[in-house]
Amino acid sequence: MLSSTARPLAIFVLYGLFAFSPFRLFASSDTHIFTYPNGLKLYVAVDKTKPRVQSIIAVHAGSKNDPSDATGLAHYLEHMLFKGTDRMGTVDPKAELPMIAKIEELFENYRATTDPAQRTMIYRTIDSISGVAARLAVPNEYDKLCQSLGCEGTNAFTTTDVTAYLNDVPSNRLDAYYALEVERFRAPVLRLFHTELEAVYEEKNGSLDEDYSLAYDTLMAALFPTHPYGTQSTLGTTQHLKNPSMKRIREYYDAYYQPSNMVIILAGDVDPVAAQRLVERTFGSLPSKPAPAFNKGSLPPINKPIEKTVVGPDAEWVQIAFRWPGMGHPDIAALRMMDMILSNNKAGLIDINLRQAQKVLSASSTQDVMADHCYNDLSGTPLPGQTLEEVRSLLLSQIELVKQGAFDDWLIDACVRDMRLRRIREHETYQGKAFYILGALSFNLPYEEYIKDLDQLAAVTKEDVIRVANTYYGNNYVTVFKRTGERTDIESVVKPQITPVDLNRDTTTAFAESVLAMPFQDLKPVFFDLQRDIDRASVRKDIPLLAVRNTENQLYDLTFLIKNGTRNDRYLLFALDYLRYLPTATRTNEQLAKDQFKLGMSFAPFCTDRDAYIVMSGLDETFDESLSLMESIVAECLANEEALEAFKDRIKKGRRDALKDKYTILYRGLLPYVLNGPNNSTTNALTDAEIDAITSADLIARIRDFFSYPHEIMYFGPRSAKEVAQVISKKHRAPTTLRPAPPLPPWQTRPLDRPxxxxxxxxxxxxxxxxxxxxxxxxxxxxxxxxxxxxxxxxxxxxxxxxxxxxxxxxxxxxxxxxxxxxxxxxxxxxxxxxxxxxxxxxxxxxxxxxxxxxxxxxxxxxxxxxxxxxxxxxxxxxxxxxxxxxxxxxxxxxxxxxxxxxxxxxxxxxxxxxxxxxxxxxxxxxxxxxxxxxxxxxxxxxxxxxxxxxxxxxxxxxxxxxxx
The missing domain is CATH 3.30.830.10 (Metalloenzyme, LuxS/M16 peptidase-like)
Structure with a gap:
C-alpha cells in the first residue's frame, strides 16, 4: 500500500522492447514512477543481480541556465555540493558562517574591481580569511561518509540541460545514504571555495589542451548563435572564471535546486514501495517552489554554408553539422534513422562507401540529441595528400544518396534490430537502467513518450527518411575545419596566490556519527567458485570450452582466446586489421559487412602482446549462421592488393597523426618507455619500411594459421556448454594437429631505482x-x-x-x-x-x-x-x-x-x-x-x-x- 502523502503517477512497462521476440529485458520489466506533493519525481527500476543500487539525483538545470554574464555557475555549484552544510563538514558553524559571508562579500568586491593591484590585495584578504575558516572545516566529510557506507563511483556531472549526482550504494545502506543526501541538498555551505576554484581552473586549463573542445565550442557557436548551447560553455569563459561569485552561485541554487525541478532515480536491488517511503521521509518533505521557466527563443535560419577554422597541435579533421529540432519533434525518429543509415559502424553508407572503401582515413556520422535542439555531426580525417575540402565533399555525397533513396531497403529494419540489441545490452546492468531513465530528464520528455523511441524508429519508412533528408539537409550546414598548427589564442586561467589550508583530517561531526550509527543488516559476501560456476565441455580433445549460462535474455558472447600475440609475431595485429577489407570466394568484403549487420552480429579480431582474440556477440537465433560466417571469413579470405596498398598508407598516416595527440605520446610512448625501456609494446610495432614490404601472401598465411595455435573458447549465452560445443565442433576450422604455443619473449620492468x-x-x-x-x-x-x-x-x-x-x-x-x-x-x-x-x-x-x-x-x-x-x-x-x-x-x-x-x-x-x-x-x-x-x-x-x-x-x-x- 502506497503512503497517502505520495501518489503513484504511473507504473510503465518498457514497451517497445517486446515487439521483437528474441528480446526480454529483466524479470520485472517495470519502471515505477512516483510523484510527491512538492513536485519531486522518483523513478525505481528493480534489478536483483547484485545487492547494490545506482542512485542518481538530477536537477533539470545545466549550463544553459547560467546567467550570460556569469557562465560556469552550474558546473561550479556541482563542485560545491560536495562541501557540506551547517551540520556536515564543519566543527563550528556559528564561527565559520560569518567568515564565509565575509569571503562572499570580498569576492563581489573582487568582481567589481578592475585595478590589478587592488584585486591582488583583495585576493590576499580572501586567502587569509579562507585559511582561518578552513580550520573549522571537516574536509570531504560527505565523501568520507560515502566511502564508509561502501558507495562506489561517487561523482557528479553537468551538461547543457542537466546536473546529476551519482553514487552506487550497497542496498543495505540505502537508508543511511539518503539521510546523507537530504542533508547535502538541504542547505549547502560554500566552504573551501577558493581552493575548489583552483580545481575548476585546472579543469578549464585542461580543456584548453583539447583541440576537440575548441572545435566543439566553435561548432556550437555557429549552429546555435542565439541559444545558450552556442553562446556559453559548461565550464564557463576564462573571464567569468577569473571573477567568481559565491552570491550568484547561491542564487542559482535557490532558483533551480527545487524538488519540483528534480528527479531521483534508483535502479538495482530495491523494493519500489520501500524506496517510495524512504524518499518520502527525506526529500518528499522538503519545501518547494517552481523553478524559473526557460525560454529557448528562436534561432536564425542557416541560409548558406557557414565555414569556421580552428588551429591546434592535433591532427586535422573536418566536421559538418546540420541542425535538427529538439527531441520532442515528430521528425526526430526519421532523422535519427537517417543518421544510422549514414553510419552504424558496420553497414551504413559512410561505413561501406568511405571507410570500407578506404576513401578517407576515418569517417562517421553521429547524432547529438538535446532537449531544445539537436544536430547531426558528420566528421572525417584525410588520407595522405587529401584535403579537408575533399573529405567534406565525400561526406556530403553520402547525404545526396539518402536524398535519392539510394540505400538498401533492408537497412531500416537492420538498424532497428541493432538499436533493440543495444538497448538490451544497456539494460543488462542496474547502472545502465538508471542512466537510461536519466535520458528522459535530459531530453525534457515525459517518460511515457521517451520509452516509445524504438517503436517510433520501427515505424519509420524509407519514404520518411528521404523526406527528412530533403527537408533538413541542404546548404544549411556548418563546417569546422580543424587544421594543424600553433594556437595563439589560448587564454588560460593564471594561478592565483593560494596559501595551503590546514585540514581537520581526523575530525567527525555529530551528524556524520548519526549517519554511521543508523542500523543496517549485514550483507553476506558471495564468492565465485572456479570449478562450480563454470560449465565445461570440449569442442575436441585439445580445444576446451568454458561456458556460463545466460538466463536473462537471448544474447550471447563468444570469445576465441589464442596463445599467440605480437611479442611472438609482430605482423599479427596488422594481419587481423587487414582482414576487414578482404573478400571470400563467394562474397565481397562489402557483402560480408552487410551480412554481419543483417544478422545482428558483432565480430572483432584483435590481439595483445601475449594473446590473440576473436570476439563475437549477437542474437542466439542467428548464432549458428554467424559462427559459420566468421569461420568462412578466417578460412576463406582472399587477397585484395588494392586494399592492401591503401591500408598501408592509412596505417602510416594514422600513426603520424597520432603523434600529434598528447595522450598517444604520454600513454603509448613515454610511459611504456619509462616502465620497460626501449623494448616495449610500442617500439615492438612495425616500422614504415616493414609495412611497405608486407605482402598479401604473408598476411593471408597468418590469418589462415590463426586457429592453428593452442586456443580455448569462452561462451556466455542461453545454451548449455554441451549444446554450444556440438555446434562449434561442426563448424570450427582448426587443423587436426595444433602447433605448440610459442614461448613468450620476456619484457622486463626497468630497475626504476635511480633518480x-x-x-x-x-x-x-x-x-x-x-x-x-x-x-x-x-x-x-x-x-x-x-x-x-x-x-x-x-x-x-x-x-x-x-x-x-x-x-x-x-x-x-x-x-x-x-x-x-x-x-x-x-x-x-x-x-x-x-x-x-x-x-x-x-x-x-x-x-x-x-x-x-x-x-x-x-x-x-x-x-x-x-x-x-x-x-x-x-x-x-x-x-x-x-x-x-x-x-x-x-x-x-x-x-x-x-x-x-x-x-x-x-x-x-x-x-x-x-x-x-x-x-x-x-x-x-x-x-x-x-x-x-x-x-x-x-x-x-x-x-x-x-x-x-x-x-x-x-x-x-x-x-x-x-x-x-
Whole structure:
C-alpha cells in the first residue's frame, strides 16, 4: 500500500522492447514512477543481480541556465555540493558562517574591481580569511561518509540541460545514504571555495589542451548563435572564471535546486514501495517552489554554408553539422534513422562507401540529441595528400544518396534490430537502467513518450527518411575545419596566490556519527567458485570450452582466446586489421559487412602482446549462421592488393597523426618507455619500411594459421556448454594437429631505482606528471588484503589522503592519484605509481607535494576505518556474474590462484591495524618513486628546477616510437 502523502503517477512497462521476440529485458520489466506533493519525481527500476543500487539525483538545470554574464555557475555549484552544510563538514558553524559571508562579500568586491593591484590585495584578504575558516572545516566529510557506507563511483556531472549526482550504494545502506543526501541538498555551505576554484581552473586549463573542445565550442557557436548551447560553455569563459561569485552561485541554487525541478532515480536491488517511503521521509518533505521557466527563443535560419577554422597541435579533421529540432519533434525518429543509415559502424553508407572503401582515413556520422535542439555531426580525417575540402565533399555525397533513396531497403529494419540489441545490452546492468531513465530528464520528455523511441524508429519508412533528408539537409550546414598548427589564442586561467589550508583530517561531526550509527543488516559476501560456476565441455580433445549460462535474455558472447600475440609475431595485429577489407570466394568484403549487420552480429579480431582474440556477440537465433560466417571469413579470405596498398598508407598516416595527440605520446610512448625501456609494446610495432614490404601472401598465411595455435573458447549465452560445443565442433576450422604455443619473449620492468627526470615536449597548457618506483619484487597473493586496505586509505576516493592533500589543501590539481600497480605476471615486480595533472606554473609545487606523500604517510585513524568499511562493503555487495565469471577465471589462472581472492581479503581485513598499513607503506611505497616522467611544453616549465629530482633528459619522440611524423 502506497503512503497517502505520495501518489503513484504511473507504473510503465518498457514497451517497445517486446515487439521483437528474441528480446526480454529483466524479470520485472517495470519502471515505477512516483510523484510527491512538492513536485519531486522518483523513478525505481528493480534489478536483483547484485545487492547494490545506482542512485542518481538530477536537477533539470545545466549550463544553459547560467546567467550570460556569469557562465560556469552550474558546473561550479556541482563542485560545491560536495562541501557540506551547517551540520556536515564543519566543527563550528556559528564561527565559520560569518567568515564565509565575509569571503562572499570580498569576492563581489573582487568582481567589481578592475585595478590589478587592488584585486591582488583583495585576493590576499580572501586567502587569509579562507585559511582561518578552513580550520573549522571537516574536509570531504560527505565523501568520507560515502566511502564508509561502501558507495562506489561517487561523482557528479553537468551538461547543457542537466546536473546529476551519482553514487552506487550497497542496498543495505540505502537508508543511511539518503539521510546523507537530504542533508547535502538541504542547505549547502560554500566552504573551501577558493581552493575548489583552483580545481575548476585546472579543469578549464585542461580543456584548453583539447583541440576537440575548441572545435566543439566553435561548432556550437555557429549552429546555435542565439541559444545558450552556442553562446556559453559548461565550464564557463576564462573571464567569468577569473571573477567568481559565491552570491550568484547561491542564487542559482535557490532558483533551480527545487524538488519540483528534480528527479531521483534508483535502479538495482530495491523494493519500489520501500524506496517510495524512504524518499518520502527525506526529500518528499522538503519545501518547494517552481523553478524559473526557460525560454529557448528562436534561432536564425542557416541560409548558406557557414565555414569556421580552428588551429591546434592535433591532427586535422573536418566536421559538418546540420541542425535538427529538439527531441520532442515528430521528425526526430526519421532523422535519427537517417543518421544510422549514414553510419552504424558496420553497414551504413559512410561505413561501406568511405571507410570500407578506404576513401578517407576515418569517417562517421553521429547524432547529438538535446532537449531544445539537436544536430547531426558528420566528421572525417584525410588520407595522405587529401584535403579537408575533399573529405567534406565525400561526406556530403553520402547525404545526396539518402536524398535519392539510394540505400538498401533492408537497412531500416537492420538498424532497428541493432538499436533493440543495444538497448538490451544497456539494460543488462542496474547502472545502465538508471542512466537510461536519466535520458528522459535530459531530453525534457515525459517518460511515457521517451520509452516509445524504438517503436517510433520501427515505424519509420524509407519514404520518411528521404523526406527528412530533403527537408533538413541542404546548404544549411556548418563546417569546422580543424587544421594543424600553433594556437595563439589560448587564454588560460593564471594561478592565483593560494596559501595551503590546514585540514581537520581526523575530525567527525555529530551528524556524520548519526549517519554511521543508523542500523543496517549485514550483507553476506558471495564468492565465485572456479570449478562450480563454470560449465565445461570440449569442442575436441585439445580445444576446451568454458561456458556460463545466460538466463536473462537471448544474447550471447563468444570469445576465441589464442596463445599467440605480437611479442611472438609482430605482423599479427596488422594481419587481423587487414582482414576487414578482404573478400571470400563467394562474397565481397562489402557483402560480408552487410551480412554481419543483417544478422545482428558483432565480430572483432584483435590481439595483445601475449594473446590473440576473436570476439563475437549477437542474437542466439542467428548464432549458428554467424559462427559459420566468421569461420568462412578466417578460412576463406582472399587477397585484395588494392586494399592492401591503401591500408598501408592509412596505417602510416594514422600513426603520424597520432603523434600529434598528447595522450598517444604520454600513454603509448613515454610511459611504456619509462616502465620497460626501449623494448616495449610500442617500439615492438612495425616500422614504415616493414609495412611497405608486407605482402598479401604473408598476411593471408597468418590469418589462415590463426586457429592453428593452442586456443580455448569462452561462451556466455542461453545454451548449455554441451549444446554450444556440438555446434562449434561442426563448424570450427582448426587443423587436426595444433602447433605448440610459442614461448613468450620476456619484457622486463626497468630497475626504476635511480633518480631521473624524463621530459617530452608537447605544445600544451598543463603538465602531466607520473612518478614510478619499483616496489615489491614479484606478485604475491598473501598481500591482497593489506594492499587493498592501503589503496583504499591512501587514494580510494575524494575523501582520502592523496586527494585531500593535493587538491583540497594545496589546490595543486584537478586530477591526481597514486596506486600500487599489479605486475603483468607472477615473475614481474609491483610498481608504485603517482600521478598529478597540473598547470605548468605549478609543476614544482605539485611534484613536491606528491613526493611528500610518497615519503611520509599521514596517520588518520578515522580515515583508516572508512577505508576498512569501504573494502568490506564492496566485497559483501559485489557479485561476480555473467561473463565476469569467465574473465575472473582467466585472471585467476594467469596469476596462479585457485580460489576467489576476495575471500581471504574479507576475512583478514578486520585484523589489520594502522601499524600494519605503516609497515606496508615503508616496505612497498616509501621513497620508492625515483623516476619522474613529464609531458609538457618545455618553454613553460622550469627545466633547471627539475634538476633537484635527478638528472634531466629531454626524450625525443623518435626514441619512443618506431616511426616518425
Amino acid at each position: 631521473e627526470v624524463l621530459v617530452v615536449h608537447h605544445d600544451m597548457v598543463q603538465a602531466e606528471v607520473y612518478m614510478y618506483g619499483r616496489s615489491l619484487p614479484r606478485y604475491d597473493t598473501t598481500i591482497s588484503a593489506l594492499a587493498q586496505l592501503f589503496g583504499s586509505y591512501f587514494d580510494g576516493g575524494m575523501g582520502t589522503i592523496v586527494f585531500q592533500t593535493l587538491r583540497e589543501s594545496k589546490a595543486l590539481a584537478y586530477s591526481t592519484g597514486s596506486y600500487l600497480q599489479r605486475p603483468a605476471d607472477t615473475t614481474q615486480p609491483y610498481v608504485m605509481t603517482g600521478y598529478i595533472g597540473t598547470q605548468a606554473d605549478k609543476l614544482i609545487e605539485a611534484i613536491d607535494g606528491l613526493q611528500e606523500l610518497l615519503h611520509t604517510l599521514p596517520e588518520v585513524p578515522s580515515s583508516l576505518e572508512n577505508a576498512r568499511s569501504s573494502v568490506k562493503q564492496s566485497i559483501a555487495s559485489d557479485r561476480i556474474v555473467r561473463n565476469e565469471i569467465l574473465w575472473n577465471y582467466i585472471t585467476a589462472r594467469h596469476f596462479g590462484y585457485t580460489t576467489d581472492q576476495r575471500r581471504g581479503t574479507y576475512s583478514a581485513i578486520d585484523t589489520l591495524t594502522m601499524s600494519d598499513v605503516q609497515q606496508f607503506y615503508s616496505k612497498a611505497v616509501k621513497d620508492r618513486c625515483k623516476v619522474i616522467a613529464i609531458l609538457a611544453d618545455t618553454s613553460k616549465i622550469d627545466m633547471k628546477a627539475l634538476g633537484k629530482y635527478g638528472p634531466v633528459r629531454v626524450v625525443k619522440k623518435s626514441e619512443l616510437f618506431p616511426y616518425s611524423e
